[in-house]
Amino acid sequence: MIHFKRLNDLLSRKYWAPVSAVKEHKGEAMNTLYNFVSGPLAWVAFIIFFVGCLYRLIRILVLVHKKEKYIYTYMSWKYSFRSILHWVIPFATVNWRKHPVLTIVTFAFHICLIITPIFLLSHIILWDESWSVSWWSLPDSLVQAMTLIVIGSCIFFLIRRLISPEVQYVTFASDYIILAIVAAPFVTGFMSYYQWFGYQVFTILHILSGEIMLIAIPFTRLSHMLFSPLTRAYMGSEFGGVRHARDW
Amino acid sequence: MKKCFPILLLLLTVSLFFLVYAYSQEDMRFINAEAFENPQRPPTVFNHDEHNELAQIEECNECHHIYDKEGKRVEDESSEDQSCSDCHEPKASGRKPALMKAFHINCKGCHKEKGKGPVMCGQCHVRRPNVED
Amino acid sequence: MAEPAKKVEEKKIIDEGLEMGTEKLTQDRIENVINRVLKGESGARLKAYVDTCIHCGLCSEACHYYLSQDNDPRWSPVGKVKQTLWEMIKKKGKVSPDFIKRAAEIASTECNLCKRCAMYCPFGIDIAYMMLVVRRINHLLGVTPLYIQDTAHSHAATFNQMWVKDDEWIDTLQWQEEEAQGEIPTLRIPLEKEGADIMYSVIGPEPKFQAQLIYQAAVIMDVAGVNWTMPATPGWDNSDMAMFTGDNEIMGRLKRAHFETAARLRVKKIVMGECGHAFRSVYDVGNRWLGWRMPPIPVVHAIEFYYNLLKEGRIKIAKKFEEAVTLNDPCNVSRGGGLHDKARYVVNAICESLVEMHPNREYNYCCCAGGGVINCGPPYKMKRVEGNRIKAEQLFAAKARGAKVLIAPCHNCHSGLEDINHHYGLGMEIKFIGDILYEAMEKPA
Known part of the structure; x- marks a missing residue:
């Protein structure tokens, strides 16, 4: 924690910044844009996200029902969770142990990616103002460190895509795009938080990119957020119930 | 450690210079944030007179409001003789919002309503108030 | 970027089945078939994957081909998947005949459907299933490697893999019965014995050229006092290459005949010989096609059967096999x-010492013969052997720790490992569990 705080202080430069009167507030147009992206557009993004996720999940289940009903007969809660549990614990599977660096990065990345936006104080304040719901928050300094982890991980994934032959071979433009979609809210959020330059632009871009990510989740391969527990559970059930073998 | 020393020295000198410079500015005002334990953002930049002049606010109770027990706003009374934190506690009680939310509603709420004044977090919680935002 | 030199050395494999099938393709037919399979036959699974x-x-690192290349x-x-299915989906089926030919090569001869990768994918994506979808498309387009297609034809015409005629089958059983009576005069191979406890089933190659395996099985059954029978009609063969060519309809016919034969004989269980793909067909794939969650009549693989006999003391070991052995776990079983684990119990019961190869159990590398790859025949032999250098390395390591004999309780493993044995100069002897069990067990004097 101490380290996060020191890093935070250093980055914010609040102790050595020259302080003078704030210039009269300008940029009404920026504020209008801000009100639009943080108001109606946020509603649109959240609705598309939730409805989209629900739609995708229901559609896949309907498809199972229509054409591959037998899948249900093999599903087992016990073996589903046995499999999922192994794969959500770092180093609990053979393949995680084979790739220690990637494992650390991917776990840190996914944890920070999900925790950061949900427990960031500024987000909670905005939700509280809009919907009067609030929950506990993480200290800003910690959240900023987690943001850096997400950005760093994205860079790691990018480099891995570029230089690792087995990844590079199956990489398409869409892979870079979804990586950028995920990285953008964190980069802009980081810039916005520290206010080095272009504060208003970064804030608006931050909200906009966050909304793009939300909308993209159900309709791109970011939907692995929705489907991976299902595919894992099915494979876990097949391995547990039929194959009597480990799948981790 | 030896390598760090010159850098640290340089940093120290520079910061001292800026600190002195900072404290020499007298027209700067911040919202009193002492009531917040462990604040996460820099205190809000706020120049009382300049704000009211720009916003053409005549009545103190436009901002320094009083609410009665039923939660109705009392006209003609104002609370400029008190601190906001005298009424608004760190946590909300009943319909009375918590201190932070009260600030946000009071300032940002009005700014949004009038379509004037800052609305983004960092426009008020300015890290380096000399920089044009 | 300089390509590695070995690509130049890679010989172009000519497969008549693929060549002739490709010649007959039209753009329309390709598009129709692909979309029929992708949109019609497949569903949520493929979409989610x-x-x-x-x-x-x-x-990547799950695959023995990848590691060996x-x-x-x-x-x-x-x-x-990228070279086959993704492209078909992206182009909505508008791919060229040559693309289909290459896809057939990849799906049928560069993947053993061993499902090791399903254990390495964090999402549990079943790539073997996707390769089977590609094979299905190829089957419907008539572009399947010649040798395995011939085998599938044999299944369709004779209900066995090796064009064994009905009388040849009965002849072979009687011949082995006579041979075994030289050892145990009272021994019988009961044919068509209704109400027996067990129907013993084998794969086509056993009567064709490995008849001693039937002999051994008969001795084991006789000594253990098992109430068993074998059918005298088609349905005796549990093997299934149609499953691997994507010819699901023939697969269904085969499995129906097999299970109905067992039902006709009113047996309690089907015991099968040491075969991996047949186990997959009767235990996992074929039964599903017929609408059975699990096999309609319990299927017991030889490993489990031996395990039960030894555990229950119905077979006693006279003298354990002395040379150190290593055990190749077949993917399908x-x-x-x-x-x-049952295989280890059996091996430890009949052998003095077992030297584990690594990785082992469900993590073992595929032999590179399964999934119908060895059945694609001579044109692909070197590709298959060179595509499993990692297996040779794995076996050399076990040999270095003392293993002299390699046990492979699966026909495909057996043949595939034999090729690897010769090509890499491994110098190991390869045996079935049954070979050793037959030697080691107590027999009436």
């Missing part, structure tokens, strides 16, 4: 049926 794959490449990414599981 394609939409969920994040292209991370983590499946110096980590060349086009041999990785996901790399094979280990990763596919969890029989690895």
Whole structure:
């Protein structure tokens, strides 16, 4: 924690910044844009996200029902969770142990990616103002460190895509795009938080990119957020119930 | 450690210079944030007179409001003789919002309503108030 | 970028089945068939697998081909999906005849459907299933490697894999009965014995050229006092190459005949010989096609059967096999049926010492013969053997720790490992469990 705080202080430069009167507030147009992206557009993004996720999940289940009903007969809660549990614990599977660096990065990345936006104080304040719901928050300094982890991980994934032959071979433009979609809210959020330059632009871009990510989740391969527990559970059930073998 | 020393020295000198410079500015005002334990953002930049002049606010109770027990706003009374934190506690009680939310509603709420004044977090919680935002 | 020199050396394989099938293709037919399979036959599974794959490449190191080809990414599981299914989906079926030919080569001869990659994918994506979808498309387009297609034809015409005629089958059983009576005069191979406890089933190649395996099985059954029978009609063969060519209809006919034969004989169980793919067919795939969650009549693989006999003391060991052995866990019975621990119990019961190879159990590398690959015949032999250098390395390591004999309780493993044995100069003797059990067991004097 101490380290996060020191890093935070250093980055914010609040102790050595020259302080003078704030210039009269300008940029009404920026504020209008801000009100639009943080108001109606946020509603649109959240609705598309939730409805989209629900739609995708229901559609896949309907498809199972229509054409591959037998899948249900093999599903087992016990073996589903046995499999999922192994794969959500770092180093609990053979393949995680084979790739220690990637494992650390991917776990840190996914944890920070999900925790950061949900427990960031500024987000909670905005939700509280809009919907009067609030929950506990993480200290800003910690959240900023987690943001850096997400950005760093994205860079790691990018480099891995570029230089690792087995990844590079199956990489398409869409892979870079979804990586950028995920990285953008964190980069802009980081810039916005520290206010080095272009504060208003970064804030608006931050909200906009966050909304793009939300909308993209159900309709791109970011939907692995929705489907991976299902595919894992099915494979876990097949391995547990039929194959009597480990799948981790 | 030896390598760090010159850098640290340089940093120290520079910061001292800026600190002195900072404290020499007298027209700067911040919202009193002492009531917040462990604040996460820099205190809000706020120049009382300049704000009211720009916003053409005549009545103190436009901002320094009083609410009665039923939660109705009392006209003609104002609370400029008190601190906001005298009424608004760190946590909300009943319909009375918590201190932070009260600030946000009071300032940002009005700014949004009038379509004037800052609305983004960092426009008020300015890290380096000399920089044009 | 300089390509590695070995690509130049790679010989062009000519497969008549693929060549002739490709010649007959038209653009329309390709498009129709692909869309019929992708949109009509397949459903949520394929969709979820394609939409969920994040292209991370983590499946690569699961594949023995990838590891054996110096980590060349086009041999990785996901790399094979990219070269086949993704392209078909992206182009909505508008791919060229040559693309189909290459897809057939990849799906039928560069993947053993061993499902090891399903254990390495964080999302549990079943790439073997996707390769089977490609094979299905190829089957419907008539572009399947010649040798395995011939086998599938044999299944269709004779209900066995090797064009064994009905009377030849009965002849062979009687011949082996006579041979075995030289050892145990009272021994019988009961044919068509209704109400027996067990129907013993084998794969086509056993009567064709490995008849001693039937002999051994008969001796084991006789000594253990098992109430068993074999059918005198088609349905005796549990093997299934139609499953591997994507000819699901023939697969269904075969399995129906097999299970109905067992039902006609009113047996309690089907016991099968040491075969991996047949186990997959009767235990996992064929039964599903017929609408059975699990086999309609319990299927017991030889490993489990031996395990039960030894555990219950129905067979006693006179003298354990002395040379140190190592055990190759076949994908279809280990990763596919969890029989690895029982196999170890059996091997330890009949052998003095077992030297484990690594990885082992469900993590074992595929032999590179399964999944119908060896059945694609001579044109692909070197590709298959060179595509499993990692297996040779694995076996050399076990040999270095003392293993002299390699046990492979699966016909495909057996043949595939024999090729690897010769090509890499491994110098190991390869045996079935039954070979050793037959030697080691107590027999009436």
